[in-house]
Amino acid sequence: MSKRHxxxxxxxxxxxxxxxxxxLLLRALLxxxxxIDPQSADELEQERAFSLIxxxxxxxxxxxxxxxxxxxxxxxxxxxxxxxRDRREARHWHNKINWLLxxxxxxxxxxxxxxxxxxxxxxxxxxxxxxxxxxxxxxxxAPIKAQLRALLAKGYPVLLIGHSMGSVIxxxxxxxxxxxxxxKGKLDFLSIxxxxxxxxxxxxxxxxxxxxxAAYPDTIRHWINIAAHGDITALDKDIHNDYQIMLKLGLLExxxxxxxxxxxxxxxxxxxxxxxxxxxxVNDVVAxxxxxxxxxxx
Numbered sequence: 372m373s374k375r376h377x378x379x380x381x382x383x384x385x386x387x388x389x390x391x392x393x394x395l396l397l398r399a400l401l402x403x404x405x406x407i408d409p410q411s412a413d414e415l416e417q418e419r420a421f422s423l424i425x426x427x428x429x430x431x432x433x434x435x436x437x438x439x440x441x442x443x444x445x446x447x448x449x450x451x452x453x454x455x456r457d458r459r460e461a462r463h464w465h466n467k468i469n470w471l472l473x474x475x476x477x478x479x480x481x482x483x484x485x486x487x488x489x490x491x492x493x494x495x496x497x498x499x500x501x502x503x504x505x506x507x508x509x510x511x512x513a514p515i516k517a518q519l520r521a522l523l524a525k526g527y528p529v530l531l532i533g534h535s536m537g538s539v540i541x542x543x544x545x546x547x548x549x550x551x552x553x554x555k556g557k558l559d560f561l562s563i564x565x566x567x568x569x570x571x572x573x574x575x576x577x578x579x580x581x582x583x584x585a586a587y588p589d590t591i592r593h594w595i596n597i598a599a600h601g602d603i604t605a606l607d608k609d610i611h612n613d614y615q616i617m618l619k620l621g622l623l624e625x626x627x628x629x630x631x632x633x634x635x636x637x638x639x640x641x642x643x644x645x646x647x648x649x650x651x652x653v654n655d656v657v658a659x660x661x662x663x664x665x666x667x668x669x
Contacts, residue, residue: 375525382535385435389425399649402448403658411665426511443639453634460643461601501575512544522555528668534648538565545588546577559593563651568607589622601634601645
């Protein structure tokens with residue numbers, strides 16, 4: 372047995388209690404995977420190879436009540452693909468305007484306070500992490516490091532999935548394991564709905580002030596980045612051009628961006644939310660990426 376393992380790091384905001392959140396995420400992942408590769412889905416479920424790093428409670432000190440969201444999650448999982456309405460809303464003109472405004476703000480950060488939508492609140496909310504207020508960043512990375520140490524030390528295949536802010540936490544964690552702990556071994560990295568292409572984020576990550584290999588982790592073998600149309604958090608959907616220096620330095624073997632015709636059809640009573648993790652995990656492109664990894668590491 373290869374002891375393949377998939378680790379999921381969620382994005383910001385309070386989440387349901389860990390057991391409930393794990394069950395919902397796993398159900399979304401298995402639903403998408405069974406449509407692509409039923410055997411891989413069965414194997415993953417039987418091997419209990421999916422784990423959740425539930426960092427959100429340590430950060431927010433409360434859990435989210437997900438009961439009102441359950442019918443919307445169920446509707447998302449029952450749908451096979453985005454319909455015309457989903458695609459139209461994801462490409463709506465207001466999303467394009469927001470994308471332009473956010474892109475400008477990424478280059479001129481002081482104007483973020485005047486942006487429409489949740490941008491200003493998001494920046495303020497993540498500032499505690501980047502500044503490591505009360506050592507919070509170290510606290511939430513600690514359980515990730517503990518699990519990765521154990522798996523990589525045994526040479527087990529690992530797919531690390533980071534959604535949204537979770538991809539930033541994952542990247543920082545890998546940098547620490549590389550440069551502070553000198554941990555050996557490689558894993559594969561899947562970022563979904565990630566802000567890692569934003570200059571605002573890049574200039575605040577661990578190692579950003581260093582040059583060459585010292586600025587990046589060397590624990591990633593293959594990095595796949597998936598972003599949906601209309602997902603403003605994934606402002607820059609092309610990660611390759613921002614991190615191609617990692618390829619030139621020989622730190623990893625490949626970086627692949629997948630966003631062409633990728634749609635997240637999660638919606639609730641407020642409308643389409645192209646950023647939700649459940650909508651990503653049930654998507655065919657994400658499911659095929661996971662199925663391919665699972666097969667390749669049998």
